[in-house]
Amino acid sequence: MDVFHDIRVLDLTGGVAGPLVGMFFADFGADVVKVEGPEGDPARSRAGFATWNRGKRGVVVPADDPARVAWLGRQVAGADVLIVTGGNQLARYGLDRDELLSRHGRLVVVELPPYLPGYTPWSGGAESAALLATLGGQAWRQSSMSGHPVDSVYPTTLYCQGLWATVCTVAALLERESSGCGQRVTVSGVNGLMQLLTSAFTVNPDAPDVSTAVGTGGRHPAYTRFLTGDGRWIASGALGPKFETALLHVLGLSEMLDDERLEGNTRGLVQPENLAWAKKKISDAFLRASADEWVEALQGAGIPCVVVADRSGWLDHPQVRAIGMREVVQDPERGEVVMPGVPIRMTASPGRVRGPAPMLGQHSDTIEDWSGRTGAPARGPVRPGPLHGRRVVITGAFVATPFAGLLLAELGADVIKVEPTGGDPFRDNAYAVNRGLRSLAIDLRSPAGLAAFHQVVAGCDAVVDGLRPGVTTRLGIDRASLLKANPALVVVSMSAYGDIGPMSRLGGVDVVVQGLCGMMRAEGGDGEPAVNTIAVNDNATAAMSALAVTLGLLHRERTGEGQQIHDSLIATATYLQSGELTTFASAPDPTIGRDDFPGPGQFDRLYEVKDRWIRIAPRPQGDTGRRLGAALGIQSSDLVSRPEEALTEAFARMSSDEAMATLRTADVPAVIARKIGEVIRDPRLLEAEFLHVVGASDGRSWIAAPGRYATFSRTARSGPLIPPGVGEHSRAILADAGLAADVVEELVATGLVTDGVPLQRAIATAYR
Incomplete structure (x- = not known):
């Protein structure tokens, strides 16, 4: 059965973010009706319209036509989900959001205002990725040659707003399965920006802004792209002490660690005083051999690395085809359309592209009456998050996997971070994305540790693993093994390249994927490939994994069936270029950037x-x-x-x-x-809980981090999220799982479990 079998959605939005919510619902089986005025969605002229509105039915409802407006009111009465930009959009049709929620108790109303609810600070109030990114700090956080703000060729903020709004909507539907009640869900443009820039917004509010005049390759001397001896570029994923040290060894630069400026370890590479000389030394070394030689050497040392490629060939890449991310749709208006596929692969309830985008008003006279479906008004329970009562285990380090846990915790889930006894090696750099989790530090290589882990999983709803394909099987924590403890478990496997295909066994990280999928080339144009300072693929894949979890849990709630689900950095990278990768005979060319790109036109x-x-x-x-x-x-x-x-x-x-x-x-x-x-001092944003501020452990400084990522009218979680210390919750988690006290003591005494203490709260030097 489709995840959204028998779910009816009215999509009143235009542009990018709102239609993307409808796209995901259509892909997973909902009946989605796109409602437009006679003028049509302004995005109809954009290539991405064909993707963002695929699989929907289309109607025209003029605001001055009483009969059509009355029809729309009846349809709302039978809808499960209503997607709108904001209250003004409903007012055009004489509809009131609060009245709708009062009269139709099961309705979920999803609002995606361009900036904040009821307030957009630019003329016209229309959705704008560029204005949102500029006002919200993203443009000036981008690394550059000049240190000036830089425009992106992608509307990434809107792609993230639409994706995160989908996660929140599915979570609300999942909560409705038990409560029987709908609610209002608001994911603003600012919320989308928060989700995308979580690490950038996690700062000491009293510290100066970091300099962005570090070059188009970004801040990190080893985690970037390099020109090689044959004139080609490669993207290097040497991030973290293990891979940074390995890179220096491969390059024959191990003596750099003896330099007193690095103090014997690679952490000093990103210190401002070391950037210039460290970058030059490493960059010069790459000029000594060809791109192919360096890729072979780095991959041989376990360092993710690829040749930087062009965006135009991405949908034809064998790995993209292998995971089903290339689709061809016959469109009555556009002819053959090549577009990205469905970025989440579900084994029991797979999504699929169900047809082209509708022509304007194509189904105005053929849609059946929906009235009478949502039921009588109801007073639903108030809970701290729509996922309250759900428990999720996450395994995996660095950014994407922990961040998926944070987003699920933000929605109210109890999220357990399972890490080695010594902790996630990237913890120092990842304060932002580890917030809200509980930590179980355990040795899964030991039979006793593995048995304890299985007992924890027996009481969980879902597991998210961020390990390379094959690693979970080797450790005995793959779904087949976990099903013995929990037959209805939802398992989401997040990898770099997917679970099948020629690259599936390789490791990959955000910067490497930026290079492989064409993002760097597109941002840099004819200049040097430009690294996006924001970890766009990691951050969006975190939301994609959270969506996979909520989809899997909703399917289980409706059928009793768990399943294996796969997502990947490259599937997300394809989604994040959905408008730019959609092609057909008359499609306009996508925007190409350049060094310190100011924007695509003189009026833009x-x-x-x-x-x-x-x-x-x-x-x-x-x-x-x-x-x-x-x-x-x-x-x-x-x-x-x-x-x-x-x-x-x-x-x-x-x-x-x-x-x-x-x-x-x-x-x-x-x-x-x-x-x-400047952004973190905006009174309007502070009033909207854009930030939560907590004291650092030194007792002298402060840590500001993103606050409320979304608003739920009935199930809102509140308060700051704090990252755990390594193993801080090990004893409590194992006890909750039913392990006897003497067994827990033995695991701790033998070093198989770390009994930790709260984290020393501090923010490391920015590495991007």
């Missing part, structure tokens, strides 16, 4: 003003140039012959306040570029 880019930078975006009506020219006093001839130069000159004469006032008067969407230190 960053400009420097006297005291800082601003970002302007085009108006949907297409008259941005005329309005700018009139407001800034630019001659029409100059706007035609040298528009970028003329605008640069005009803005350079203005302060940011003057520029913003002028742009507001001209009704041109625009924001001021902000650094992270």
Whole structure:
């Protein structure tokens, strides 16, 4: 049975984020109806529309047509999920969100406001990845040559908002299975930004912003891309002491560890005073051999490494085809459309692309009456998160797996981080993504430790493993082994490249995947490949794994059946380029960047003003140039012959306040570029629980970290999440699992289990 069998969804949104929620629901079997006005979704002209709206049925409902508006009201009465941008969108049709929730007790209303609920700080209030990223600190956090803010060629913030909103919606439906009641779920553009930039927003609020003038390869001298002797580029995944040391050995640079500036270990590589000389020494070494030679040498040493590739061939890559991430759809408007597939592989309830995007109003006269499905009003229980009462075990280190645990904990689940007795080796760098977890530090290589782990799993709902394919089998923690303890277990296996295909046994990390899938080339254009400072693939895969868990649990709740589920960094990387990888005969070319990319057009880019930078975006009506020219006093001839130069000159004469006032008067969407230190002081964001602040263990400093990632009207979790110490909860977890006290004591006494203490709260030097 499909996960969303018999689930009805009304999608009233346009653009990117909202339609992506509907796309996921359609892929996994829901009946999704896309509701548009006569003018249609503004994104219909974009290639990605064909992917973001696939498998849906389409209707047109004019706001001034009483009969069609009445029809929409009846459909809402029978829907399970209603996706909207915000309350204003419902008001167009005479609908009120709170009244709908009161009258239709099982309805889940999902809101995706472009910035904050009820407030968008740019003219027009339309969804904008670029304005959100600029105002929210992402653009100025990007590593660059100049240290100025940099635009991305991808609307990553919107891809993450749509994905995370889907996770939250499925969690609300899962809670509804037991309570019988729906609720309102709000995932704003700011929430999407928080999910994407979790580590970047985890800072000492009293410390200065880190310098971003470190080059397009980023901060880390070993975890980046390198030019090789044959003129090609490779992406190196040498992150963490183990791999950094191995890289220096392969390069013949082990003597660097003897340099007093590194103090005998690789942690000093990312210290500001060491960046220049360490980068030069390592980069020069790579010029001594070809790309193929270095890839063979690094992979031979266990270091993830690939040749940097172009985006255009990604969907034809053998590994992408192997995991089903290339789909071909026959579209009545566009002809043959090649698009990314479904990024989560479920064995018992697989998703699939169920058809093309609908033509405007294609099904307006053929959709049956839904009225009467959602039931009578009900007072649902109040709980600390829609996943309250669920228990999830996670295994795996670094970023993506722990972060998946954090997101599930944010939704109220009890999440147990299982790590080696010495702890996750990346803990020092990963304060942000380990928050909200409980730690069980145990030796799974020993029979006694493995038996204890199986007993813990017997009382859990799901396991997320972030290990290479084959490692779980070798350790005896694969699903086949775990089923003996828990036959209905949901197991999500997160890997770099997927569970099948020619690369499935290889290890991979975010930067390597950026290079392989074409992201680096697309961001850098004709210049050097540009590394995204944000761990986009790790962070989004964490949300993808959280989605896999909630999908698996919902299916189990409805059928009693557990299952094995697979996701991967490359499947997520494909999803994160869904609009850019969708191709058909008349598809527009996707945007290509360059060094310190300011934006794709003269009316859609960053400009420097006297005291800082601003970002302007085009108006949907297409008259941005005329309005700018009139407001800034630019001659029409100059706007035609040298528009970028003329605008640069005009803005350079203005302060940011003057520029913003002028742009507001001209009704041109625009924001001021902000650094992270400014964002975390925004009163509106603080009021919305954008941050939670806790004291560091030194008693003198503070740690600010993302706060409320989503809002639930009835099942909201609240309060700061704190990362655990290594093995801090080992005794309690084992006791909860039913192990006798003397057995637990023996495991601790023999060193098979670490009985730890709370973490010393501190933030390491930024490595990206």
